[in-house]
Amino acid sequence: MNVFISYSQKDKKYADLISEKLKSNGHDVWYDDWKLRAGDNLINKLEEGLRSADAIIIIVSEHSLQSKWVMQEYTAIAFSEISKKRQRIIPVLVDQSTVPQYLSRYVYVDLTLDISLGIQRILKALAEDERDEDQEPTKIKRSYDKTYQSLAKALQAGKLTLICGAGVSIGAGIPSWNSLLLRLLESMMVKISNDHSISLKDVSVDEFQRRLGSSSLMIGKYLRSNLGKDFLLELRVSLYRSNPTSCELIDAIVELARPQRNGKPLDSIITFNFDGLIEENLATSNIKHKSVSAEGLRSNPAELPVYHVHGFLPRKGRITRETEIVFSEDSYHTQFIDPFSWSNLIQLNKLSQNNCLLIGLSLTDPNLRRLLDVSNRKDPSNNLNHYIIKKTPDFTNSTKTIDKMSMLLEEQDANELGLNVIWVDDFDDIPKAVRKIIV
DSSP states (O other), rough: OOOEEEEOOGHHHHHHHHHHHHHHHHOEEEEEOOOOOTTOOOHHHHHHHEEEHHHHEEEOOHHHHHHHHHHHHHHHHHHHHHHHOOOOOEEEEEOOOOHHHHHHOOOOOOOESSSHHHHHHHHHHHHHHHTTTSSSSOOOOOOHHHHHHHHHHHHHHTEEEEEOHHHHTTTTTTTOOHHHHHHHHHHHHHHHHHHOOOOOTTOOOHHHHHHSSOOHHHHHHHHHHHHHGGGGHHHHHHHTTTTOOOOOOHHHHHHHHHTHHHHHHOOOEOOOOOOOOHHHHHHHHOOOOEOOOOOOOOOTSSEEEEEETTTTSSSSSOOOOOOOOOOOOHHHHHHHOTTTTTHHHHHHHHHHHHHHHESOSOOOHHHHHHHHHHHHHHHHTOOEEEEEEEEOOOOOTTTOOHHHHHHHHHHHHHHTEEEEEEEEETTTHHHHHTTTOOO
């Protein structure tokens, strides 16, 4: 069998060892002859290799994960597998690095415990392929046992931070971003009509939003300007209009935040949401906490800090002049361009010092992406110490190449930001995933 080995030059000793064993068992091995020049099309070059390669061994290590060249090679291999439905891909782990999730869907071989036994497993996998070339090899369901163990270990050490997005509160009845904008647009239109005798009864809010374009931050700027001093009050009314209380995901977060008997408490929660549902439910469970939404606010060691990095509007209480909400284009730009803003420093500190779990986030926020990228660049190990929970695309047809490609690209995008992806089949599975961290 013709076998191609993908590896970092720093892992050449493993490639040499595997190659020697494969050759002694009658396999043709190709790993030093395939060279790419700058500007070569990786996919095309790989297609050339695959015409003669029957199997691909991918050596996964700290070195390979740090190498952009090798990661591009991984991408080319994964795309070729998607397009040609080739299944003879064997990831081989040679250190304590985390196997990228788009590779862990294959049964991978771990050489860290016993190199000889690991190589025997590689030979066995290749022999099984030779016996039945047309049959897809057995694939295992993605296992996140090691992931949950790592997160549980971080929790017990008091080094786990949750980073929460809109998806956390929506299940409890907090409106989505677009729904919130529409509610505020309605309030603004009523205010304009009352103050200026403009008849808007025939004007559709959807049409108004369409004419403004797709920039929700730009719409936010108009809303803030036209609602004036009533803006924050109207925003709070819109947030809590349906009297939201809790949901399974918030309940799971509260359980995770409850101090553990044999470990330290959750280090912190960072939320991009304005609402106070997490705090309300922490209070109901008698968990000491402190809402932090501005520079100068501090929590004491006995309190769980909940950082509202885009501002905080609790359900009750006076709205002060100092209340700041990152809602419009100008306020977002202010936060984006100020590297020393308290919110940016908090996020960078937690990303640099802790293991972080991102929940209910889509990774489209450019400021968050920038902070993740900065933190990842400063981490020499590139061990993907942070995690994000995402819903698996709905594969109604297993031959839908575009869906598989989208999933692969999402994983690789997350990996490049220092995140490993925990895929769940349904949004209802996210609370279950959070609870698996609790020991």
